[in-house]
Amino acid sequence: MSTERAIKSVAIIGLGLLGGSIGLAIAEHAPEIATAGYDADPKVRDKARELGLVGSVADSAADAVREADLVILCVPVGAMAGAAHDIADTLPAHAIVSDVGSSKQSVAEDLRAALPNNRVVPAHPVAGTEQSGPEAGFASLFENRWCILTPPTGTNGDAVNALSDFWTRLGARVELMDAEHHDLVLAVTSHIPHLIAYTIVGTASDLEDVTRSEVIKYSAGGFRDFTRIAASDPTMWRDVFLNNKPAVLEMLGRFTEDLTALQRAIRRDDGEALFELFTRTRAIRRGIIEEGQDDERPDFGREH
Secondary structure, three states: OOOOOOOOEEEEEOOOHHHHHHHHHHHHHOOOOEEEEEOOOHHHHHHHHHHOOOOEEOOOHHHHOOOOOEEEEOOOHHHHHHHHHHHOOOOOOOOEEEEOOOOHHHHHHHHHHHOOOOEEOOEEEOOOOOOOOHHHOOOOOOOOOEEEEOOOOOOOHHHHHHHHHHHHHOOOEEEEOOHHHHHHHHHHHHHHHHHHHHHHHHHHHHOOOOOHHHHHHOOOHHHHHHHHHHOOOHHHHHHHHHHOHHHHHHHHHHHHHHHHHHHHHHHOOOHHHHHHHHHHHHHHHHHHHHOOOOOOOHHHHOOO
8 A cells, every 4th residue: 555554454355265264364373453344144154243253243234344444345346336336425435445355357347446546456365165154154265275365456555565465464366367367267266166066966856766755865075075165155155156257158168069979988988088088087186185275084184
């Protein structure tokens, strides 16, 4: 920031898994930073107070941001515009506004339109679980996970540095990326896998010659992994697909082509093609573990 004003107060709008985890991570890693929070659901606000997710829980988004140096919008990407409008009148002029959304082009457009005079630095902490709600949060969620910042061209460099330092303090590894490229990468690594998981679990539940009890009773490891992903917050993922439509459709088209080739290989008894593909994908898995983005235990081996 041009005034070199430190982040001493953070307002978190949305107190579910990510918002609650940010509040808990600040308390653990940066306890000198004051935190305030707000959630549109009064039951979530009550639970956040009970769990101590933030220092204070406000009864409106406008009140939560009045003293904030940094505001983080932890709402579904389809709700970003509304959340930004709710805080526009009370947002301090110096405050940095960021988010945690999985789609960055749409978020940047919504935030710039609602807050044209504020410093907006969209962000995406690539972290989460299939759980949702205030009870799901835990302080170590961001440790050794990537947080991708996608500042629009011309964004104040000090604001970007301040946000980068903030996420680093919470244990994240920070990367800067163009928003369009981010959306394409995440379509491959996150959005399409979720779409596949929702589809295969839905297909299993629709089979007429297999009962639901059998699907549950005889679930093998692969299907269990799909059900874990498919248990993710439906509101959040609905908004992700609708707001990252171009990248998702492009990657879905490529996936469909590859799936057709795989179908052809099976039909033609082309074991060599199948073996080559399966060998290549094993190498990807090893690379993910070597990069430190997973280990052999579920959910990074974290207990929470």
